[in-house]
Amino acid sequence: DAGVIQSPRHEVTEMGQEVTLRCKPISGHNSLFWYRQTMMRGLELLIYFNNNVPIDDSGMPEDRFSAKMPNASFSTLKIQPSEPRDSAVYFCASSPEDRSTDTQYFGPGTRLTVL
Amino acid sequence: GDSVTQMEGPVTLSEEAFLTINCTYTATGYPSLFWYVQYPGEGLQLLLKATKADDKGSNKGFEATYRKETTSFHLEKGSVQVSDSAVYFCALSATGGSYIPTFGRGTSLIVHP
Numbered sequence: 454d455a456g457v458i459q460s461p462r463h464e465v466t467e468m469g470q471e472v473t474l475r476c477k478p479i480s481g482h483n484s485l486f487w488y489r490q491t492m493m494r495g496l497e498l499l500i501y502f503n504n505n506v507p508i509d510d511s512g513m514p515e516d517r518f519s520a521k522m523p524n525a526s527f528s529t530l531k532i533q534p535s536e537p538r539d540s541a542v543y544f545c546a547s548s549p550e551d552r553s554t555d556t557q558y559f560g561p562g563t564r565l566t567v568l
Numbered sequence: 569g570d571s572v573t574q575m576e577g578p579v580t581l582s583e584e585a586f587l588t589i590n591c592t593y594t595a596t597g598y599p600s601l602f603w604y605v606q607y608p609g610e611g612l613q614l615l616l617k618a619t620k621a622d623d624k625g626s627n628k629g630f631e632a633t634y635r636k637e638t639t640s641f642h643l644e645k646g647s648v649q650v651s652d653s654a655v656y657f658c659a660l661s662a663t664g665g666s667y668i669p670t671f672g673r674g675t676s677l678i679v680h681p
Contacts, residue, residue, distance in 0.1 A: 457611075498668060498669075554600045554661070
């Protein structure tokens with residue numbers, strides 16, 4: 454079975470450019486999460502969707518970040534304009550339901566470098 | 569709010585040594601507890617979990633027991649291998665309100681031949 458799919462795997466861009474990260478969750482999973490991982494701050498939750506609806510976006514750093522989930526099989530995380538401090542690995546994860554016992558299934562991540 | 573505290577790393581061991589990575593938590597309600605592992609260049613993947621007090625999760629020789637009285641979920645392995653070198657994350661998912669998981673900072677394990 455295919456796991457969580459993320460694209461691109463690597464992205465290098467210049468400051469001020471728009472960046473779009475993409476995620477395809479595991480089929481049948483109802484919950485989707487976007488995380489950011491850096492050495493300084495560890496793993497941070499950015500936003501959580503359940504049944505395509507954003508439930509908690511309190512981790513989104515600022516208005517430059519936006520996320521959408523137009524259907525159950527696709528989500529995007531957009532940064533506009535990008536800044537060097539956005540450089541990080543961005544992970545998408547999905548889980549079957551909205552339950553405390555659920556395992557999260559992570560994608561391979563997108564390594565973003567903003568010059 | 570909910571929180572997870574892990575021991576600072578890196579933990580450096582020789583092959584076949586015994587491993588313990590400490591994890592303690594604070595949470596409302598009765599959380600589920602998880603250990604995830606992240607190998608270099610990859611995403612996190614579930615190693616084991618326990619969903620109620622006194623449960624023991626186990627996988628690939630790793631074990632952790634859900635201790636409600638000490639609010640702990642320490643990870644152990646009797647004999648580590650070089651291939652166990654990775655970053656290990658303790659996490660919880662509480663039952664009250666949001667099920668958004670809370671992760672610890674991660675503990676890096678380095679195993680030398």
